[in-house]
Amino acid sequence: MKLVMKFGGTSLDDGKRIRHIAELVKSHSHSNEIVLVASAMEGVTERLIELTENAREGAIDAVEKSVSSLKERHRLALDDAVKDQEIRRKVSEYLKSGMDELEKSAAAVAVLRELTPRSKDRILSCGERLSTPIVWGALMDLGLHAKYLMGGECGIVTDENFGDAYPLMEVTRLQVKETLDSLLSSRTTPVITGYIALTQNGEITTLGRGGSDFTATIVASAIEADEVWIWSDVDGLMTCDPKIAPEARLLDEVSYAEAGEMAVFGAKAMHPRALEPVAEKRIPVRIRNTFNPQNAGTKITEATKLDTNQIVKSVALVKDVAVITVSGASMVGRPGSAAKIFDLMGRNGVNVLMISQSVSESNISMVVKRNMVQRAVNALEIALLGRGEVKEVVSEDDVNVIAVVGAGMKGTPGIAAKVFGAVAAKGINVRMVAQGSSELNISFVVKENDSREAVRVIHSAFGLGKH
Numbered sequence: 464m465k466l467v468m469k470f471g472g473t474s475l476d477d478g479k480r481i482r483h484i485a486e487l488v489k490s491h492s493h494s495n496e497i498v499l500v501a502s503a504m505e506g507v508t509e510r511l512i513e514l515t516e517n518a519r520e521g522a523i524d525a526v527e528k529s530v531s532s533l534k535e536r537h538r539l540a541l542d543d544a545v546k547d548q549e550i551r552r553k554v555s556e557y558l559k560s561g562m563d564e565l566e567k568s569a570a571a572v573a574v575l576r577e578l579t580p581r582s583k584d585r586i587l588s589c590g591e592r593l594s595t596p597i598v599w600g601a602l603m604d605l606g607l608h609a610k611y612l613m614g615g616e617c618g619i620v621t622d623e624n625f626g627d628a629y630p631l632m633e634v635t636r637l638q639v640k641e642t643l644d645s646l647l648s649s650r651t652t653p654v655i656t657g658y659i660a661l662t663q664n665g666e667i668t669t670l671g672r673g674g675s676d677f678t679a680t681i682v683a684s685a686i687e688a689d690e691v692w693i694w695s696d697v698d699g700l701m702t703c704d705p706k707i708a709p710e711a712r713l714l715d716e717v718s719y720a721e722a723g724e725m726a727v728f729g730a731k732a733m734h735p736r737a738l739e740p741v742a743e744k745r746i747p748v749r750i751r752n753t754f755n756p757q758n759a760g761t762k763i764t765e766a767t768k769l770d771t772n773q774i775v776k777s778v779a780l781v782k783d784v785a786v787i788t789v790s791g792a793s794m795v796g797r798p799g800s801a802a803k804i805f806d807l808m809g810r811n812g813v814n815v816l817m818i819s820q821s822v823s824e825s826n827i828s829m830v831v832k833r834n835m836v837q838r839a840v841n842a843l844e845i846a847l848l849g850r851g852e853v854k855e856v857v858s859e860d861d862v863n864v865i866a867v868v869g870a871g872m873k874g875t876p877g878i879a880a881k882v883f884g885a886v887a888a889k890g891i892n893v894r895m896v897a898q899g900s901s902e903l904n905i906s907f908v909v910k911e912n913d914s915r916e917a918v919r920v921i922h923s924a925f926g927l928g929k930h
Contacts (some may be wrong), residue, residue, distance in 0.1 A: 470484050471694065673733060716761065
């Protein structure tokens with residue numbers, strides 16, 4: 464089989480874990496052709512984001528402290544992951560190059576007190592540029608023939624939307640296939656940095672949320688892999704968070720569409736964008752646990768067998784959100800009211816997670832991240848209240864969203880009645896509801912204090928727990 468294996472940050476937390484994944488790859492390499500994609504070490508990308516903010520503020524001491532800490536962490540990881548002195552020396556050269564790039568880029572931002580999207584991408588790319596060479600070294604240390612490649616060297620070319628770049632898929636597929644096929648045919652394991660790529664002008668870009676997963680699926684699409692294995696610290700996708708419902712169980716199989724919905728609602732699944740390349744080529748994806756490799760995990764594929772006893776696949780709880788309601792009789796029948804509201808949200812950097820509007824048009828409710836609610840309310844009040852276009856803007860931040868997901872809900876009567884009936888039987892009031900025409904999910908808002916109980920009763924009502 465031709466496999467693409469992507470390892471997330473928890474799998475690369477330190478040198479011992481890196482050594483472990485190298486042994487895992489070796490155990491599968493005898494009968495498979497493997498391409499490995501690596502994320503940054505656990506927490507490193509967050510540390511780099513913090514570093515960029517410190518640099519923009521000119522906090523040189525804080526920047527130097529972060530750089531020194533990252534340098535030491537990766538040095539220790541290398542010592543634990545790689546035993547051979549010559550291989551360690553080669554990896555050290557890659558690490559020095561990555562650290563030099565980080566120091567120069569951070570210093571430039573600190574001097575100018577200006578952080579552009581381009582310079583931020585250069586800094587954030589250093590996470591993968593520091594972790595991946597250590598993974599490469601660990602594979603070489605175990606006797607595998609491997610080659611380290613940055614995303615751009617592999618052939619991934621993107622547009623210039625720094626921070627959230629999108630691959631130019633036709634040229635990317637051609638270049639990646641040409642690069643990797645020749646390596647695989649010579650029994651060489653490509654070890655590729657996830658998350659980062661290059662523009663056509665050779666500038667470093669990052670692929671945004673789920674970027675390393677995206678790298679893995681782009682590569683899989685290009686080389687027409689048999690499967691993609693996403694290794695993390697969970698066995699796979701669950702029917703529910705087991706911390707809320709202890710009887711929650713592992714899902715053996717879900718569709719691409721279901722997995723995309725689960726990822727949006729906080730499950731440890733793949734970002735919908737990362738699923739696109741494999742969905743087009745019908746390449747299955749498995750979510751697997753690095754620390755429990757005997758478990759086959761959850762398989763994500765084109766379509767799943769419709770089990771009449773499992774119309775709903777999972778129930779998710781989305782925390783740290785708030786509801787904003789904009790209302791006023793003057794909105795009724797006035798074209799463009801909704802467009803103006805959402806334009807304001809976009810221009811102020813506020814992402815709207817969920818929308819509900821009554822047919823009377825007298826109010827629009829939106830769910831946003833809780834840390835963005837004040838910014839959103841201020842923008843709406845300044846732009847709309849003073850002009851008399853709306854009567855009031857009200858926010859509630861003591862709420863959570865419940866998301867019920869399952870492809871089997873499509874065209875099945877009575878699902879919403881069963882969901883809301885179960886919630887009502889516990890005396891829980893529903894504040895806001897949204898369901899797309901795809902019928903893949905029903906999302907609704909309840910008070911924060913009621914949210915965990917709402918998840919449990921729905922999970923029980925549809926028999927999602929362990930039998």
